[in-house]
Amino acid sequence: MMGVTPYVILSAILLVLGLAIVISKRNAIVMLIGVEFILNAAALNLVAFSRHGIGGLSGQTAALFVIVIAAAEAVVALAIFLNFYHRIATVDIDRGDQLKG
Amino acid sequence: MLEKLIFILFALPAVVAGLAILLSTNIVRMAFWLITMLIAVAGLYFLMGAYFLGVIQILVYVGGVAVLLVFGVMLTSRQLAPKLRPGPSEALWLGAVSVVLLAGLVLSIVHAGWQQKPIGAADSPADIGHSLLGDFLGPFELASVLLLVALLGAAYLARPKVPVSRASPLARECPEGVKEATS
Numbered sequence: 001m002m003g004v005t006p007y008v009i010l011s012a013i014l015l016v017l018g019l020a021i022v023i024s025k026r027n028a029i030v031m032l033i034g035v036e037f038i039l040n041a042a043a044l045n046l047v048a049f050s051r052h053g054i055g056g057l058s059g060q061t062a063a064l065f066v067i068v069i070a071a072a073e074a075v076v077a078l079a080i081f082l083n084f085y086h087r088i089a090t091v092d093i094d095r096g097d098q099l100k101g
Numbered sequence: 102m103l104e105k106l107i108f109i110l111f112a113l114p115a116v117v118a119g120l121a122i123l124l125s126t127n128i129v130r131m132a133f134w135l136i137t138m139l140i141a142v143a144g145l146y147f148l149m150g151a152y153f154l155g156v157i158q159i160l161v162y163v164g165g166v167a168v169l170l171v172f173g174v175m176l177t178s179r180q181l182a183p184k185l186r187p188g189p190s191e192a193l194w195l196g197a198v199s200v201v202l203l204a205g206l207v208l209s210i211v212h213a214g215w216q217q218k219p220i221g222a223a224d225s226p227a228d229i230g231h232s233l234l235g236d237f238l239g240p241f242e243l244a245s246v247l248l249l250v251a252l253l254g255a256a257y258l259a260r261p262k263v264p265v266s267r268a269s270p271l272a273r274e275c276p277e278g279v280k281e282a283t284s
Contacts, residue, residue: 017119072251
């Protein structure tokens with residue numbers, strides 16, 4: 001029987017991959033994909049501890065909230081990026097420096 | 102043994118998807134790899150017996166968020182690929198930081214020695230419903246407010262600020278369907 005460890009290691013790998021994507025890509029939408037990786041890593045962790053650890057059902061409920069918040073975040077972020085694109089004609093985040101003093 | 106095999110069957114595509122997104126420069130393919138990762142994670146939920154969460158993952162993520170991202174890609178990418186590949190020195194730093202972080206995490210995970218219980222019967226959606234309306238009632242209500250705020254905020258933010266007829270040359274280049282959808 002497998003314990004919780006393989007799941008947590010996979011979750012760590014997904015977290016690092018998502019972080020690398022967020023850091024290395026300059027396209028805002030691809031950064032959003034990286035954020036989805038990070039959120040999924042967190043949710044996977046919660047479910048693994050809920051099922052294999054001694055956490056009980058709370059982990060799964062918390063993972064549900066992670067999914068809800070990820071959906072809301074994706075919607076608002078995409079709306080902001082569309083606005084950004086209408087103004088600057090690109091989603092290159094290095095060009096978003098108009099708020100700079 | 103079979104459990105291990107199925108775990109590898111789902112874990113491998115998730116990791117491969119992440120690496121493919123890191124190395125690719127085609128945004129539509131990245132969206133496809135994101136969907137691969139989401140389905141693989143849903144499969145892991147099924148493997149762990151969290152059936153309800155697996156279904157929700159596929160419904161909300163693959164059916165909603167991923168499609169939304171594909172729409173975002175299609176509405177914005179034209180002259181794109183603005184530096185989707187980091188420079189050599191950046192890539193070196195990125196690789197070094199990632200490897201150190203991963204090594205630290207894996208080392209601490211392996212030596213953690215968590216208390217574990219044998220996996221029990223699958224949790225039914227009814228249990229999760231009782232948990233949502235019992236211990237998590239406050240967050241549940243807050244989540245509903247959050248969804249309403251996100252809905253209104255996104256609808257307001259995505260609206261064009263100027264009438265389409267007097268819009269900048271930039272907006273006039275939009276394909277006809279986009280104009281109609283946003284006006």
